[in-house]
Every structure is written in C-alpha cells, then in structure tokens.
Amino acid sequence: MLDDERLGRFKLVVMPHLDAAYNLARWLTRNEQDADDVVQEATLRALRGLDGLRGDDARCWLLTIVRNTCFTWLRRNRPGETLPGPQDDSPGVPIDTLEPGAILEQAARARGVREAIDALPVHYREVVILREMEGMSYKEIAQVTGLPPGTVMSRLARARERLHESLAPLAAEES
C-alpha cells in the first residue's frame, strides 16, 4: 500500500471511531492522560495493521486493538486491576430484587452511575462499556474481548447486578 493511500485509509477507517476508542480507553484506564497515551499507541498499531483489516467492522477491529493496548498498559502499570476476581465468572445467585417502586432513574443521573461503573472490576467494566455505550452485540463484544459469547453474557449479567447493588442504596436515599 502506498503511503498516501495508507494515510487516506487510516483517516477513513480509524478517525471516525476515535471517540469510541477514546471512550473505551478512558473508561478502562479511568484517567484522561493515560487514555490519551493508550489511544495514541493503539491508533499507531492500527495504522501498522491496516492490511489486516479486510471488510471487517472497522469499529470492532479498532476497539479490539484499543482494548488489548489498554490491558497491556494496565498489566504493566496497575497489575492488580487486571486480575480476575475469584468469583468473577461463577454462576449468578438470585438476589433480592429491588422493590418495584424504586426510582432508580433519578439516581441514575450521571455522577452516581459514572462512579458505579468506575468501581466495577475492569473485566466487568469493559463489557458494560461495549454493550451499553457502544451498543455492541454479544458476538462483537466476544470479538473485542476475546471471550466466548457465553462468558460475555454471564459477565454482563454480573456487571449489571453489581451496578444495581451500588446504585440501589443511592436510589433509596434519594427517594
């Protein structure tokens, strides 16, 4: 591929998804500067690997690179965060369901939800970001994270449970 052609393709394929890339990196690193660094590294990797993209979904492809760059970065800089907890993928136990009248929507106003997501272990956080913010299918999430689709489903369920647990008291307080 010629250099000009390569740069043109980069602008066409990578740049439209830069917000998605940054959003994922920002949520996974939980830090603005680190997210900047990760995105810059990931986009360079994407540029070098442009030939590997053949008719795949460009966003999925780019987010896979960003996700892997994030995890490499986390393992190097915050190794504790990437260790899966012992009960991470264990089957769910039915929990006490929230009283129907709970006004979660009120508590769900940005800050509470933001903090709740930030508090999730990174393996839960990534599936929440990809599903809720990027609207990705389980199949796409499986591709980006390298997890089996079944694990994507159970992790997402666990993650939502945890979000519910941390948001429920907040909802109760506000009511």
Next chain:
Amino acid sequence: MQCTETLDLAGAYADGELDLAAGAQVARHLEQCPQCAALYAQTLRISRAAADPGLRYQASDALKRKVLAAASKETRTPDRNVWRIGPRWWAMAAGLALVIGAAFIVIESRRVLANDAIAGEVVSSHIRSLLANQVDLVQVPSSNRHTVKPWFAGKLDFSPQVPDLGAEGFDLVGGRLDYIGGRPVAALIYRRNAHIINVFVWPHTSGPPADGRARTLQGYNVASWTDGKMDAWAVSDLNGAELQELASLLQSAEKPATAPAMK
C-alpha cells in the same frame, strides 16, 4: 425454566440476543415468576442508565490532532515503511530476485563456457603455430605495420588494427590467417625478448563477447578483451602481467576499430 437460568438469560433477552424459541421461553417464565420479572425490569433500568450519552467521553481535538500527526509522520518515514510492505510483495520480490539470479547464472555460465572454449582454441592455435617453424607462424613476416595491415585485405571481411608497439618493447613479427571459433581470424604476432605472442582478432558477431578474464591453460597465459565490435585474444608463454600490459596497449590502440563488415 429455572430462575437460575433466567438470571443470565433475562439480560440476553433484554439485549435482544436470544433466538425466537429461547426468547419465547424466557418471556413465558417472566410472566409466571414475579421475582424474575422484577430482575428483568432491573436489568432494563441499569442498562438504560449506563447507556446515558452523558456518560460517554469524547476524544479531545488535541488528541485527534496528535493521532493524525503521528499517522502522517509514520507514513512518511521512508526507511521504516520500506520494510512494511505486505507478505505478497515480499514473495514477489523474492521470486523476482530468484529469476534474475537464475538468469544471471545461466548467462554468466554460458559466457564463461563459451570463453573457455575459445581460450582452448586460442592456446591450441598458438602451440600449433610454434610447433613447426617460422613459415607456419608468420605468413607475412614484417615488422612494418603498413605491410601487415594491407596483407589482410581481401583475405578477411574485416581489417584489423596492427599497432606498432616497438617503443613499448613489443616487436611486431608479422601476421597470419587462422581459424578460431568457426571463423577466419587475423593473427598478429608480436615478440617480447624470446617470447612469441599470438594476438587473435575478429569482429564480434554473435554469442557472448570476450570476458576479459586472465586464464592460464597448459602453462600458457591467455588474455582477452572486447570493445563491443571486435574480440581479441592474446596468448603467450610470457608472464601474465606483461601479457596484460600488451592487452591494454592493444586495447587503447585499437580505437577506433575498423570493421567494414559491421558498418
């Protein structure tokens, strides 16, 4: 359907990830089980809350500029990009190199073989000319180049240069017709001290030209050269360095070569 199953499936159902049959099963269970129905409602609420566009982070303009600048720089650093061509191009380049290499070897070996054959004939002819006597060696005995050169006219389809190199220590002895490589050629005989030197000259018409390589066959030194129009071979028991000296002298004297047949 068990509630434990529904716990995961309720999420998948909310996300529209279940096929029709499984979806119908979950829907039926949700109707019958208030606990799971509440769980489902909870999943929808959490999902909606997390999907709030206000939660998204956006790449700053500064970051976008940095990314673009880095990409431009990366695609414009030639020495780094040279090695980043695709595997197909590497394969093609390797194949091309192989073909060129093979062609080179074939052409080169053909050239060497053809030249080796000529060198053999040159040495044989030289020995034959020395075996008998001066009559066989020299058909036109003359140290005068103006006698030797016209002698060839009418006997050959080309007119060889006959330089006078007496000043350089190579005395012209005379000339002779000979037959090398399937054609009549001019043989010029020079002498340095007691050493007889045969110089064979003919126009280059086909096949590989003289390769200029110094050879030693049966104790005789052989030198060759070409100017693209005329091939020349010198053979003698003279040492290789002095024979090369003669070769260089003749080569510089030969210009311009007269080859009427070629004009």
